[in-house]
Amino acid sequence: MSIDIASLKDMASQVRRDIIRQTHLVNSGHPGGSLGCTDFLVLLYFEIMKHDPSFNMEGNGEDMFFLSNGHISPVWYSVLSRSGYFPVEELNTFRKINSRLQGHPATHEGLPGIRVASGSLGQGMSVAIGAALAKRLNKDDRFVYVLTGDGELQEGQVWEAAMFAPHYKLDNLIVTVDWNGQQIDGPNEKVMSLGDLKGKWTSFGWTVFEMDGHDFNSMIQTIQAAQNERGKGKPVCILMKTEMGKGVDFMEGTHQWHGKATNAEQTEIALSQLEETIGDY
Amino acid sequence: MLKDITYTDKKATRDGFGAAMTELGRENPKVVALCADLVGSLKIQPFIDENPDRFFQVGIAEANMMGIAAGLATAGKIPFTSTFANFSTGRVYDQIRQSIAYSHKNVKICASHAGLTLGEDGATHQILEDMGMMKMLPGMVVINPADYNQTKAATKAIANHYGPVYLRFGRPGWPVFMPEDGFEIGKAIMLNKGSDITLIATGHMLWYAVEAAKKLEADGVSVELINIHTIKPLDEEAILKSVRKTGLCVVAEEHQQLGGLGESVAGLLARQHPTKMGFVAVQDSFGESGKPDQLLEKYGLSINNIIEKCQALLS
Numbered sequence: 001m002s003i004d005i006a007s008l009k010d011m012a013s014q015v016r017r018d019i020i021r022q023t024h025l026v027n028s029g030h031p032g033g034s035l036g037c038t039d040f041l042v043l044l045y046f047e048i049m050k051h052d053p054s055f056n057m058e059g060n061g062e063d064m065f066f067l068s069n070g071h072i073s074p075v076w077y078s079v080l081s082r083s084g085y086f087p088v089e090e091l092n093t094f095r096k097i098n099s100r101l102q103g104h105p106a107t108h109e110g111l112p113g114i115r116v117a118s119g120s121l122g123q124g125m126s127v128a129i130g131a132a133l134a135k136r137l138n139k140d141d142r143f144v145y146v147l148t149g150d151g152e153l154q155e156g157q158v159w160e161a162a163m164f165a166p167h168y169k170l171d172n173l174i175v176t177v178d179w180n181g182q183q184i185d186g187p188n189e190k191v192m193s194l195g196d197l198k199g200k201w202t203s204f205g206w207t208v209f210e211m212d213g214h215d216f217n218s219m220i221q222t223i224q225a226a227q228n229e230r231g232k233g234k235p236v237c238i239l240m241k242t243e244m245g246k247g248v249d250f251m252e253g254t255h256q257w258h259g260k261a262t263n264a265e266q267t268e269i270a271l272s273q274l275e276e277t278i279g280d281y
Numbered sequence: 282m283l284k285d286i287t288y289t290d291k292k293a294t295r296d297g298f299g300a301a302m303t304e305l306g307r308e309n310p311k312v313v314a315l316c317a318d319l320v321g322s323l324k325i326q327p328f329i330d331e332n333p334d335r336f337f338q339v340g341i342a343e344a345n346m347m348g349i350a351a352g353l354a355t356a357g358k359i360p361f362t363s364t365f366a367n368f369s370t371g372r373v374y375d376q377i378r379q380s381i382a383y384s385h386k387n388v389k390i391c392a393s394h395a396g397l398t399l400g401e402d403g404a405t406h407q408i409l410e411d412m413g414m415m416k417m418l419p420g421m422v423v424i425n426p427a428d429y430n431q432t433k434a435a436t437k438a439i440a441n442h443y444g445p446v447y448l449r450f451g452r453p454g455w456p457v458f459m460p461e462d463g464f465e466i467g468k469a470i471m472l473n474k475g476s477d478i479t480l481i482a483t484g485h486m487l488w489y490a491v492e493a494a495k496k497l498e499a500d501g502v503s504v505e506l507i508n509i510h511t512i513k514p515l516d517e518e519a520i521l522k523s524v525r526k527t528g529l530c531v532v533a534e535e536h537q538q539l540g541g542l543g544e545s546v547a548g549l550l551a552r553q554h555p556t557k558m559g560f561v562a563v564q565d566s567f568g569e570s571g572k573p574d575q576l577l578e579k580y581g582l583s584i585n586n587i588i589e590k591c592q593a594l595l596s
Binding site for chain 1: 313334335337339340342344345346347348349350351352353354355356357358360375376378379380383384385386
């Protein structure tokens with residue numbers, strides 16, 4: 001497979017601009033984690049997944065993606081719109097009244113591309129498991145992907161799900177953990193230690209990979225390796241090292257921008273660091 | 282006629298659920314079932330035996346079960362979750378709220394061992410707040426059938442209704458007296474026409490209401506007896522029509538008064554036709570261990586309590 005990394009990087013730069021502009025416009029939202037997961041979501045939607053922007057809720061014959069850490073909606077909205085699920089101009093309505101682009105992703109307003117609401121943390125893996133079970137029943141050989149935050153792993157439901165998937169040998173399920181080490185109140189290790197994450201997932205019965213969430217080649221190799229685990233009867237967890245705020249120097253590596261938008265001056269600086277490649281909405 | 286409402290057999294409502302699941306397993310390939318380590322209590326072993334691929338044992342992990350059900354529904358299945366009512370509601374309220382109700386998933390939350398009639402296990406398991414919690418969720422249908430036949434009919438009906446449903450039933454053997462035919466979600470059932478007072482009952486309390494109505498009638502009171510099996514959406518038209526005629530209304534349910542059917546009826550009547558009402562329900566209290574009939578007696582849900590509430594309004 002020959003992959004055009006330069007095009008993916010161009011898209012990622014544009015998506016990062018979209019994130020800054022969406023959150024700045026309404027002075028709210030979660031830019032930090034969105035910037036950190038941009039490269040991964042761009043890769044999934046523009047290279048890895050088989051998916052149809054005309055959008056079918058049931059997703060038969062398609063790969064399905066679930067976002068468990070729903071607060072990083074700005075990156076998902078940008079990627080969905082730039083994949084053709086809805087007009088890019090609609091990003092202007094993010095978090096405004098009467099919008100389909102709710103603060104946290106929802107199906108209620110009928111936004112194409114969203115299959116379940118998320119925001120209250122720890123629920124996405126369970127939902128993804130349900131979709132993966134349905135694909136197995138339907139003899140549908142596509143994958144189910146789910147992205148979860150690292151702080152979110154503090155929720156007990158995650159480990160109920162982590163116990164379930166290996167028991168049912170769900171090898172069509174690929175969970176990615178956004179391992180940026182940060183959450184609202186500070187670093188994970190200060191708020192509530194995650195401990196030996198690789199050991200935890202391994203002992204629950206998962207095949208575990210690690211990858212650099214800002215290196216397209218690393219991600220492509222790892223996700224392909226994860227797909228090749230199919231048939232071995234084990235679900236895959238990818239621990240993805242990312243940097244919160246990636247791409248904007250003053251936002252990188254701190255939890256300060258988890259749930260805070262840039263002001264006018266900061267927005268100007270941020271956008272000056274992110275090339276307009278595809279074109280702003 | 283009231284005297285014609287009799288029973289020869291007692292069966293548990295949960296057995297009606299199990300029997301319907303067996304039939305649904307044969308009739309509808311989209312139906313899948315999940316259970317959180319209570320297969321025997323929920324009576325779904327025959328479904329599992331006949332459809333092993335369409336059953337998912339999730340272990341003691343109800344939150345995960347609700348999420349998985351939402352995912353199965355997303356992909357076009359019709360999941361029926363099954364566990365005790367306590368673990369089907371309060372324990373997993375946020376999972377139901379976000380992944381099922383707000384996301385409008387076609388999930389059927391099937392809940393046994395509701396209310397005081399659970400008996401000896403005591404208050405930890407005797408949920409009396411479940412209908413209130415569930416009826417507050419936008420778009421959630423809430424059904425509390427009265428006997429084996431009605432539970433069976435309701436279970437089959439909700440498979441053909443698109444959207445989230447909470448189906449509440451119970452543990453003990455209970456008189457079987459309702460027809461299996463004629464069940465319609467959201468449609469009240471008139472058991473007896475009368476002119477002096479409207480007596481509304483749901484769930485197990487319907488049989489007690491029948492007994493109470495018979496005694497009242499023997500004393501010369503003309504009781505209009507209505508079964509509300511669907512707590513939400515409420516059959517407002519049937520209730521208003523009856524109360525406009527009788528001018529008095531008593532509601533009997535195995536639930537807290539706060540958040541219960543009586544409160545829904547009171548809200549309706551306050552808005553449309555202010556009426557004197559009586560409430561046969563649990564008064565802001567937890568239950569305790571005991572036999573079902575002892576508990577119903579102690580917590581004010583006896584046949585005599587229904588009669589007294591009616592007489593108090595009539596006098």
